[in-house]
Every structure is written in C-alpha cells, then in structure tokens.
Amino acid sequence: MTFQYKIRIAASIREINAAQWDACANPVVTTPTESDGEERFNPFISHAFLAALEDSDSVGRKSGWVPTHVLVEDDSGDLLAAAPTYLKTHSMGEYVFDHAWADAYERAGLDYYPKLQVAVPFTPVTGRRLLVTPEGGATARAALILGLRKWREETEASSIHVTFPTKAEWLALGEAKFLRRTGQQFHFVNKGYADFDGFLNDLASRKRKTIRRERKGAITDGISIEHLTGSEIQETHWDAFFEFYMDTGSRKWGRPYLSRRFFSEISASLAPRILLVMAKRNGRYIAGALNFIGTDALYGRYWGAIEEHPFLHFEVCYYQAIDYAITHKLKRVEAGAQGEHKLARGYAAVPTYSAHDIADTRFASAIDDYLVRERVIMDEQLAEYAELAPFKKG
Structure with a gap:
C-alpha cells in the first residue's frame, strides 16, 4: 500500500x-x-x-x-x-x-x-x-x-x-x-538457567567461588535487600533513592541529569515496569539500584549509596539483577555503559x-x-x- x-x-x-x-x-x-x-x-x-x-x-x-x-x-x-x-x-x-x-x-x-x-x-x-x-x-x-x-x-x-x-x-x-x-557494553545473557546456582555452575570454578564470596560479604553487618515494584514503591522510597542518585551523579558527572520530579513521574506512569533494589541497614535505606523491566530484558539504570560496604555495589546492581532475570525468565540484563568489572561477574561484551x-x-x-x-x-x-x-x- x-x-x-x-x-x-x-x-x-x-x-x-x-x-x-x-x-x-x-x-x-x-x-x-x-x-x-x-x-x-x-x-x-x-x-x-x-x-x-x-x-x-x-x-x-x-x-x-x-x-x-x-x-x-x-x-x-x-x-x-x-x-x-x-x-x-x-x-x-x-x-x-x-x-x-x-x-x-x-x-x-x-x-x-x-x-x-x-x-x-x-x-x-x-x-x-x-x-x-x-x-x-x-x-x-x-x-x-x-x-x-x-x-x-x-x-x-x-x-x-x-x-x-x-x-x-x-x-x-x-x-x-x-x-x-x-x-x-556488557550484558548478562540468560541461557535458560533454572536458578542463580545454575548460572554459577556455568562459570569456571575460581569465578564461581569469587561471586559466592562477594554475595556473602555484601549482606554482612545487618544489611538486608528489598525488591520493590508497582504500588509497593512510595514517595519515601524515591526520596531515599534520589539521595543515592544525587551522591553518585555529583561525583561522576558534576551535575546529575534527572530532577527529583522525574522519579515521581515515572512511578505514576510506569510503576509496573520499575524494579527498585534497595539495601537497608538498621532500619535505614543506604543504597539502591533502579531497573526497568522490558518484555525480554531487565535494564539496570542508576545506582547510588550513602554508606560504603564491600561488594554491596556488585550485589545490588549485578547479582540481584541476574537473580531477578532468571526467576522471571528474562533473556538478558543490560547494565548500562562501561565497566570491564562486569565481565568477571558473568556479563558478556556485546x-x-x-x-x-x-x-x-x-x-x-x-x-x-x-x-x-x-x-x-x-x-x-x-x-x-x-x-x-x-x-x-x-
């Protein structure tokens, strides 16, 4: 026509x-x-x-x-x-x-x-x-x-x-x-793994042991991890996450790109497509990663923290994303630009x-x-x- x-x-x-x-x-x-x-x-x-x-x-x-x-x-x-x-x-x-x-x-x-x-x-x-x-x-x-x-x-x-x-x-x-x-970039590709252990079994022994050690080390000192999506995400969560975002953005770019209102706007219109992975210690949120959920992929976008803890970045940004993708049968995780360190954590260069x-x-x-x-x-x-x-x- x-x-x-x-x-x-x-x-x-x-x-x-x-x-x-x-x-x-x-x-x-x-x-x-x-x-x-x-x-x-x-x-x-x-x-x-x-x-x-x-x-x-x-x-x-x-x-x-x-x-x-x-x-x-x-x-x-x-x-x-x-x-x-x-x-x-x-x-x-x-x-x-x-x-x-x-x-x-x-x-x-x-x-x-x-x-x-x-x-x-x-x-x-x-x-x-x-x-x-x-x-x-x-x-x-x-x-x-x-x-x-x-x-x-x-x-x-x-x-x-x-x-x-x-x-x-x-x-x-x-x-x-x-x-x-x-x-x-570096993406995690889900090869039909049944669970996170199935993914680990696909790795060389030394890398497998390293990831297990990092995951264990990330949640010491009373740190717990929460997944929030849809109506579970409240303005108080965005307040905490925006503090993380501003801290990281100020250090990396000088002036963060996104306003606080942006996060409220996407929460109002795209909440079912959002996954917030938040780390909490002693009742207070200390770190978080914002992900968006596609039909076939999980997209990691922003990360930030107000406390420094060994391996917490890897856990909140990478391992939790891999675990979520496997559980929900998503084909891949796209973790954003740069980062050769992602290679050792199961992400492939594409x-x-x-x-x-x-x-x-x-x-x-x-x-x-x-x-x-x-x-x-x-x-x-x-x-x-x-x-x-x-x-x-x-």
Whole structure:
C-alpha cells in the first residue's frame, strides 16, 4: 500500500497522541520472531518515559536537550513513523562520544552545535529509534530519514546522530549513507538457567567461588535487600533513592541529569515496569539500584549509596539483577555503559551501534575513514573480551 505523508515537528511529546506514539514505538507483538528478535516492549521509547523527562524539566531548553520530535503522518493526521529527536547545544548525556569531532569543527572555524540527536536522553540502552508502524513500513521509514535531513537543514544543525539504534536500523541507516559506528557494553545473557546456582555452575570454578564470596560479604553487618515494584514503591522510597542518585551523579558527572520530579513521574506512569533494589541497614535505606523491566530484558539504570560496604555495589546492581532475570525468565540484563568489572561477574561484551549524518562533506569523509578503523578495533576488543569471559571453556 502507498501512503501519502507529511512531515511534522513536535516541540513536545505532549503534542503527540500517546496511543499513536506507542503504536510506533512498541507495536503489539507476541513473540520475538514477530519483532525480528528485537525487544518486544522497550520502556525507554514509550510515550510515558519521554513525557516524564519533559514534564520534570530533565530535558528542555535549560538542559541543552530541546525536544524537536520528527513525525511522519498520513493525510488524516495519523502517525506512521516518529523519531525521538532533540536539538543539542552540547554533547553531554549521550554515551557515544563525539567531543573530538566538535573540537575539529571549531578549529576549522565551523559551528558543530546545534546538532540533532535521535536518542533517549541520558539512556545508553539499545532500542528502536526509527519508530515505524507495521502499516507504514519501509516507505514511512524512508520518509522519516528524509524528514530528519530536512529538519537538519532547516535548523542549520551540523549533523544528525542516531545513538543506540537496533542493528537492523544501523544497517538501514548505512544504506541511507549515514556513517556507521560501533561500541560495546556488557550484558548478562540468560541461557535458560533454572536458578542463580545454575548460572554459577556455568562459570569456571575460581569465578564461581569469587561471586559466592562477594554475595556473602555484601549482606554482612545487618544489611538486608528489598525488591520493590508497582504500588509497593512510595514517595519515601524515591526520596531515599534520589539521595543515592544525587551522591553518585555529583561525583561522576558534576551535575546529575534527572530532577527529583522525574522519579515521581515515572512511578505514576510506569510503576509496573520499575524494579527498585534497595539495601537497608538498621532500619535505614543506604543504597539502591533502579531497573526497568522490558518484555525480554531487565535494564539496570542508576545506582547510588550513602554508606560504603564491600561488594554491596556488585550485589545490588549485578547479582540481584541476574537473580531477578532468571526467576522471571528474562533473556538478558543490560547494565548500562562501561565497566570491564562486569565481565568477571558473568556479563558478556556485546556490540552497540550509532549512525551519523555529517553535513560538511569534508568532515564526513574524514570521520568515515576514522570510523572504518575504529570498527576494526572494536571487533578485536569484543573478540578479546570473549576470550576473557568467566565461563567454563568448551
């Protein structure tokens, strides 16, 4: 079927019908095969999550993430495709680093900012970025890419950056002459384990003993662990967690990205998709990790603590997540960006993707040459990590 379409820019996710957005972002499917093996429900691209970012002022003009969502609609105004898009005045909160590109632009007397970022702000999680209804298909996707490029020209942005798309989207963007980049993260892959001991039995003996020792050491000194989800999560829990988040964020980034209101907003709209793992000592919460629950994956997002205890970070962030995923038959745990220490704790290195459209053809050519060599290095690094995996050989 051929669609007549028009391109529209929305200055807020609230301008877009939630049901229509979600029909693009998370189409109703019942099996992974129907979604080409991709996540069947990804909470981060849902209307509710993106609205929480905007409503809480975590994104907006003051943050340097200005919503300019690119939409493809039919003649009736129904949404066929969408891209969560932001006009950026800096390169923070993206987790795919292009600071060297920006520096080179500036040295050449050109303006790198503003740029267009197709992404979920502050969220290095792979997921669909070219959100297309099954009815829209390839035609609507092509219109969406065209719309992004037209919007880049209209805003006089230097470039378009699509970060953490699916591999299928990465390949499609490459066919559309975007430059392709790879990175890597560490994910736990559930091989159908019956329980946590089943996972441990898959590890080499020394690694198995280390994890058992760390888990035992984490819950000494009267520390207990709680899982909270849905209506169990109260504002008092968010108050405690926000204290953890602010402490970690201040030390790692200088200024945490998310406001306190953000956590209340997501609790109101996505509570069944949230898992808070909280550590308590002497009746007081001392540490916690925020996870989001997809149909096929558990996504670890933020961690923080107001007391230092040996191995507590590993227990609350990694081992509790693995245990939860096994119990609830989730296929994987995605524990966010960076962290080679995750490898020794049963997380495997996996590739991540980004695609870039650079307006200046001279810089595009130079960056493309760099990315070709960088992809080779990434492939070698992934192979090296595979050799270092803690699992039994053979």
